Amino acid sequence: MTVFRDDLLNPTLRDVFATFKLDKDYVWGEGSYLEDAQGNRYLDFIAQYGAVPFGYNPEFVWEALAGVRKRGLPSLVQPSLPGEALRLANVLAECAPGDLCYATFCQSGTEAVEAAIKLARSATGREIIISTHNSFHGKTLGSLSATGKDSYQMPFRAPAPGFMRIPFNDILALQTALEENRGNVAAFIVEPVQGEGGIIVADSGYLAEVQALCQRHEVVFIVDEVQTGLGRTGKLFACEHEGIEPDVMLLAKALGGGLLPIGVCLSSPRVWNDDFGMLHSSTFANNSVVCAVGLAVLDKLRQDDQKMIKEIKLKGDYLLKQVQDLQARYPDVIKEARGQGLMVGVEFHALNDCGSYDMAFLTDQGGFTALLSGFLLNVYGIRLAPFLNSSMTLRLEPALTIEYDEIDRVVEALEMICRIMDNRDYVLLYRYLLGDNSRPHEIRDYRPQSRKIKHSTLTEGETVDHRFAFIIHYPGPEDVVLNNPSFASLSREELYAFLAWESRTKDPGIVCHMPAIRSQNGQTVEGWMIGVPYGGREIMQLPHEQTVDMIGRAVDMSRDLGAEIVGLGALTSVVTRGGRSVTGRNVAITSGNSFTTLMGMEALFLGAEKMHIEPIAAHGGVIGATGSIGRACALIMSEKLCRMTLFGNPKHANSSKIRLNSLTRDILNYALERLHAGKSQGMSLWLSRVINLLEGKKDALAADFLAKVKRAEFSLTMINEICSYLNIDEPIKTSIDISRDLPDCNLIIATSNSPEYLIFADDLKSGAVVCDVARPADVAPAAYQRNDVLILEGGLVKYPDTICFGANLGYQDGVSLACLSETVLLALEGERRDYSIGSKLSLETVQYLRSIAKKHGFGLAGLKMGNQPINDKDIEEIYRNSLHLKMAENL
Structure with a gap:
């Protein structure tokens, strides 16, 4: 054979075995022990589901076969009386x-x-x-x-x-x-x-x-x-x-x-x-x-x-007693230990609300006990197996010849699992998947950091008015840690490896059920979080057809659960072209981008106020301006600012230039509309002044410029020509060079869909305010070490009730992400139409969401920096630090 393939027996199961590192090639077996091709030795506690009753290669069976051969016994002699x-x-x-x-x-x-x-x-x-x-x-x-x-x-x-x-x-x-x-x-x-x-x-x-x-x-x-x-x-x-x-x-x-x-x-x-x-x-x-x-x-x-059978009963009673004692010591982990003889099952409690979406997802996919089996095999050299019908139960079914010390060895390993689960130090169960087969020594208690689902209460007999679902994934490694506190012990590269491992899963799954959310008007909704197992890198780099198919199946799952509207979280809206690729599946879709835009800009302007930045004098920057959220943020920013720099993607310079020029036209058209409506602020104020200046000129060129402005024949080139003619600064610049041009900006909204960081500590002007609504984040962690800039996490919404989606999503109780909140708001309204779809968000939709948010009691949750709430005193200190730095620079 020139090529040896390991997928010719069952490629489906081969993938499952490889996922959980159960894909061993056992080359030797004797009694209750197996050895793989690498020489690793394992205690077998499966006995091929009872089909290997006396362990591997029992001598008496080989003696029986030797007797058959010695006698020359014919194997198949039908028709006859064998x-x-x-x-x-x-x-x-x-x-x-x-x-x-x-x-x-x-x-x-x-x-x-x-x-x-x-x-x-x-x-x-x-x-x-x-x-x-x-x-x-x-x-x-x-x-x-x-x-x-x-x-x-x-x-x-x-x-x-x-x-x-x-x-x-x-x-x-x-x-x-x-x-x-x-x-x-x-x-x-x-x-x-x-x-x-x-x-x-x-x-x-x-x-x-x-x-x-x-x-x-x-x-x-x-x-x-x-x-x-x-x-x-x-x-x-x-x-x-x-x-x-x-x-x-x-x-x-x-x-x-x-x-x-x-x-x-x-x-x-x-x-x-x-x-x-x-x-x-x-x-x-x-x-x-x-x-x-x-x-x-x-x-x-x-x-x-029947001496052996009597011994089997005693060993079975001993095994059952040991695992029942485990259940008594860890009642929150083991639901039941049961069995008869050497046929014992250990059933674990469901992990629907266990402080980790990953564990909940694994449970929904039926992979929890496969994870445990891989852990025991690779870390402890013990071979156990899950059940086909019961995905939360481990099978203890050793050879009938098992010894008491071998039973003890298995029970000790199971107790380690119980300790890990009880303390929610879940990362210890995953480390073997990242190449670390060392046995756990120190188990940390993460229960204090673990969040539980909290929902609005329903009166007796009350049913919810509507239902929603929200599709989520991990934009970046830091989100894994937020959701799983114990994963903080992993390096960034290990977190990326974990996300790559999760992406091997082929199906979406339920990670959270929210029984009820009540608005201030009394309406109620029920919802589900549907996880797709992709990190930011994977969702942007895997074949587009694969990611869209996964998201489409998540939408179908949501519909089948009874959702009337489905929201697209993080990058799921980006890869589906703002949701266009998954509409038309008999359920309404929203990208969540409109309310994200609104809340992000509200946070940015609030931060500007507290940092004593007057919008009329500010220089705005929009990272990811070619995206749907970036475009809408730029339009809203133009309502208050007269100077802006729009940043595109350097990896797509030509297309970025075309789209940024188009956005410039949109901003100026919007400014002209606002000017005609009597709203002279921000870019419309700049336009009003330009018109006045041009009207004061008496030459043909001024008349030509003025006619083009009034006819809304805007282009970036034309605006630059007018500014050169009038000897004034351009109101809008475009750039694909963040490190060169972002330091000119002091009011920045970050909205890209990049899986990597874009904004670093040296890119920020002292005294700047940044609102990062990107998922994964655009701002690198090191930038938070600066004490003279205010970096806000955008899009956080305060709910009218102290609900919590658990697993550290939603931050403090009663607060959640704007994209999710848009879905909840539309569900509360009973909307069954698509919203916020495509690359151009309607400002009318943004205003509609502003109105229904007020109706239902949803609003900006306050300001947050570095995953922690930040108060006025803290912001004032940042402002004073920026002043001191500027004074030092001027000396």
Whole structure:
């Protein structure tokens, strides 16, 4: 082979394994230990879901195979009466409960289930097979139809006709189903312990009542012991715990001794029939080699009066007691520890409101226990696995030969997880994904820094008026830390690596549910945060089709949750062309940019007032002026300022020049409109003065300029020519060089969509005010070290109620981001139209949002610098520092 590919078995699972570093190549196994190709040794606590009952490469199984070879036993000899298969059938009949005796051999548990379904239908002449919710019976079509989880069935158009489900451990539900379908139920199939469902043990007496009901209604009683059989629960068969005698019992997994595949459908004379006997067959059934192993397995389990099984019960009781003690010590982490024998499940509490959107997202994606499994494997060398049906439960299902000290080793590692979760030091669970496999030593308590969701209260019986959703992602590394305080221990590069890891996830997910937000007028809305797993770099650099598809599916998820309007947070509006790419999906869309513009400019002008900057004398700067928010901010800035510099993207110099020239025309057109409306302030005041100056001139050039101004034939070139003619400064400049031209500005709004910092400490004039509404931030952290400039975080909104979206989004209670707040406001109004879409925001929309914000009690939340509220005293000190610096420079 010239190229070795590792995606040829199952590329889908390969990606999952690689995501959580479960993609080991095990090259050696003995007992409960495995070794990978790099020589790392692992304690296996999965035992292939019970299919490796005696650990890897048990000597007695190899001895049985050596005996087969020594005898020269033929493996497949149909049609005949194969002796080895008959011997195994006789041993099974001898030890199985009741009168089970007829053995239909196959290669797997799912085939055994298929055989049982056919057997029941042929024996009764009826169709319906009843199974239970949360059950697992296999993945071929018939067994899949009996499996109690919709997500397994839907892609394959299952269930097939004739299947129905009822709750597990609910005898009344079975009685009702049998009575309502009297005469048409062929069988009821059930696991004594739901394995893939998360180790749910049948209630005491349940199976006996089931047996009685089935007998009364002449329904075949099928017990699926594919996972529980052959010693796993501390009895040879789990049936023995209740003393039941089913009509059909199914075995597989352990019967092959961990080396060969074999399953069997054991049936009683009551059920066996000639139609089944003549028409059901399998080429590889009655395999003499495999049956010889099955005989060796049964001999091993039954020797010394079932000594091994008695030991299994003691070890199982010990394991269960240890994890139940863990649950008692960490009740806020472990929801339940349950099981029977060496078949134990540890279920963790849901993480919907755990102080971390990442953990909530992982929970929603069903990846939480995969994260834990990867952590245990890479950090502690312990191999555990999640359940297919229960994504919050870890499986503890070791080989039947496990030792007590090995159980202790696993429980100690689980306790470390509990300590991490209890203290919310979540970063310790992720470090292995970034290449750090060291064991945690110091666990810090981040509970005091962790926020909980707070919502408005609803009166009894009250329902919300409308629903919204908001799509979010991490614009930059600093946002990861804000949301997950424990991630502060990571370097910036490690945070970028974490964001790159998250981007491997293929689907959006719910990270927060807000049950109710009430406005000051009494209206209420319910909402959801939908996370897309991209950092700022990823969302801007990954293929556009990929990111838009992800955001589109997040919009669809929002709609399906019942949202009437969906907001686009951070860069999701940028990559969807201001939302245009995701409109038309039967739900209203808003980019949130209009209210962000409004709140950002209000914060900037408030900051200017407190820093004693008169707008008429200020020089404004707009970073990211070619974007939708930047354009709108420039227009609003022009209402008060007569001098502005518009900054474009140096990476796209030509297109920036065209768009900045277009924006210049828009600003001057807007100024002329305002002048005609009698509003002589800012750029309209400048225009009024220019008109007066031109009217005072008597030459043809002045007349030509004046005519062009009055006809609104504006261009940057024309304005520069007029200013040169009148010998005055240009009101508007354009630039793509921040370091050269930003120091001229003292009133700056930063609105770019750059994933990297644009404004650095040396770029700012002493006494300047900056409002950074960009996500990720445009201002570099080092700029905050200057004590002579005021740098504000823009777009923060005060709510009329002290709600909190949790996980450090929303800052102090009752405060949140403007883009999210626009979505909430429109939802409160019951709006079902798109808003703030595209690259040109309507100032009418901005004014509309100003009016409904006032109506519902939403407003600017005050000023914030460096993630901390800043008061008038602090700002005055910054102002005085700037004065001292200017005085020193003038000396």
